[in-house]
Amino acid sequence: MSDAPLLSVRDLTKHYTTTRGGLFSRETNRIRAVDGVSFDIHPGEALGLVGESGCGKSTTASSVLRLTEPTAGDVIFNGGGRGGAGRNDDGTHPNDVTRFDRNELKAFRRDAQLIFQDPASSFDPRLSVGASIAELPLVHGMTDAERRRAIVEDLLERVGLSADEYDRYPHEFSGGEKQRLALARALVLNPDLLVADEPVSALDVSVQADILRLIDDLRAEFGLSVLFISHDISVVREVCDRTAVMYLGEIVEVGPTEAVFETPQHPYTEALLSAVPTLDPRSSGDHIRLTGSVPSPADPPSGCRFHTRCHRVIQPDGIDLDQSVWRRVLDFRERVVAGEIDSASVRERVRVGEASPGPPAGRSERAAADDTEVGGPDTDDAARVRAAYDLPATFRDPDVDRAVADAVAALLSGDDARAAETLAEAFTTPCADHAPEFTTHSDGHRAACLRHRPDLPGGMGVFDAE
């Protein structure tokens, strides 16, 4: 086998436009489900694609297979005897799946197949499973029914079922058996590429291991390449040679599975990894908690898309706070600017605070907080507001403290706009202004995080500098 990748995805983009409103008040909304994703899969390789639900993993899979038409980008597939072709003069590629015509697409269906997530609905309840699987050879021209049956029966045995299960119906199988059947259906045309979209997430843990082992065995036996999509890092770790981590429609880190999971170079990967429960009692302390909610793909954050939740978000020149405090300040700023926190909600929180016994003290620098308590009702309210939104009662940095105090005062006096303006001016992060580019860390291990760029303030080139 040559060095050319079997599948080469370049800048794959899938935007959904939703239109709301009637004839005269149209409001179009662009959901950037997948936004410029690139990766390669080499022959015989298993690439894992991990990320939270809703980050565009499944859309990537169906765009690669052209179950949904991608908005832009190339999907170059060199399997099925298509290898060795170069780009045309106009920059298009003869093996670009997104440009395949009907016949080419039908031929492509023989070479790339998919396993679905939900075993319950992936088989037609009105056809025997054998008939469902044998439909593929029939569609591709094998009219000899006995031959089809023989092939499917042989395949059923290979995936750990018995040949006489050909005539049974989907409702007679368990979830794990259905996933074996799904594997048989995906394999029956002898594809080069298998896309597995969360193939085990609907199964019991004990069954998961069986199915994963089966996928691994079949991959070794038939030289399959696998694109393995999962939100479960431990599953990907088990089967994949390389792993790509996706966040909000973009790949943020890609590399050999070992490297990505042992020395994660992107804070999001770190956070994902720390969310995996471990048996190691020592590791339980440094659990990374992602704050904030997943931003909407309709309106992704500027710069680095992860900066609204990143626990390592860069501090600008002149600000030197504890990293967790900085994160909370940014969260506060984000919510005030977005209008989630306004004078009405602040007053509500203050009233609740008054009802509870005694003003709660800030988290750090408690002594200073005690001093401010006696300052009168205004300072009292301000302290309550800070406590309600997880901010310390005072900051060491006087500039920061003044900005926060001004904003809180503005909120208390009902001037939402001024509060938002004050915070937006005082607290900026380079992460919001610069889109990170990929930096290479070791062989094939790349991540897109601004902290790896030494030319930026706060960037340090080396990730674990702290």
Add this chain to the structure above:
Amino acid sequence: MSTDTDPNAEADAPRFDRVDWEAYAGGRTGRVSTTTKLFALTVAPIVALAGYDRVAAGERETVFDAFAAATDLPLQAFGLDFAVTAVDYAFAATLLLFVWYLVVPLFQHPRIASHYWRRFKRNRPALVSLAWLFVVFGGGLLGPLVLNAPEQNILAGHQPPVGLTVAEANVPQCVGEVADGRCGGTWEYPLGTTRGGVGVFTGVVYGMTISMKIAFITTTIVAGIGITVGTVSAYAGGWVDEVAMRAVDIVLSFPTLLFFLLVLYVYGAGLGMFIVVFSLFGWGGTARYVRSKALSVSEEEFVKAGRLSGASTRRVVRRHVVPNTASSIITQLTLLIPGFLLAEAQLAFLGLGDSSIASWGQLIAAGRSDLAFAPWIVLAPGIVLFLTILAFNFLGDALLDAVDPEATTEAER
């Protein structure tokens, strides 16, 4: 990956990884299925007979008489001596359609059929309903071959059913025994007779034929149009969807009864006209159901799997989408049939029906003036009509539960 294309090796052990798919590519797969061939084969004689009827048979001659005269076949001996109408041809063709595309597939797939049967059996009222509908179906199909067509016999008018008596004054001539001035029923007329002396039992049996004709032909037309419009609408989307659904709105809001009255005054209203008018304006609800069901089914993963197999949209729709909308189609149709039967009976009762046919409605209409002393004329066909409509409703419910795959997964969860 093995690219072994040695035909002998392949023949020994058919394995998926030893198939040279390039060799198969481009082969025609859209071949006509055996079922379709058999259907065409069996429906051909009916079409031929209909053509013969039109071309060769005379005005006042039944097609069987003409055919027997031309070929010297003793057709009358088989009971084939009645006049064949267009409705009869349609009925025969529809029956074949049901046999080849509903009954035969059930026998071909005994496993799923027995699964459906097991689930269907749980519903006792539905079992009884099915038995009753079999009686109606069998009576309607075979009755006319066994029993003579209902005939007027003024002298035998108003005979009471077996076991009942009627005052002799109400009977022109008592066929049975007269005791205490009351006329008793006889087995010659098990359900009594009408004023004209027509046996009510014979009338009810002949009415079964009419009802079965209405049920089968309207079902076929409504299902045909409804499924086509519904799936095309769901799959084509855009302006096709828009146009189709507006057509459905029109059909649903169309005053079918008034239109039928208009047709009746202009052309006269035979059974055929009734069936055509009512089924042409009866598919709206079915199309809407099928469309919504097809939309939800097309989101299922097995439909995506069908597309991924490389099959054409047409194939995916026919093989996967339409069969999986069956549960909603069946309910819809089993609820429609009683509507048609009732409509026919109501029109007949009002004297707006086809007076040349012996439908239940005609029988009820014939007895309404004698209700005071001869209630059996109205009651016998009325009860049969009531039971049949009830049976269709029970059957629809049970079929939905038995055939709906959603119910399967929910029950087993």
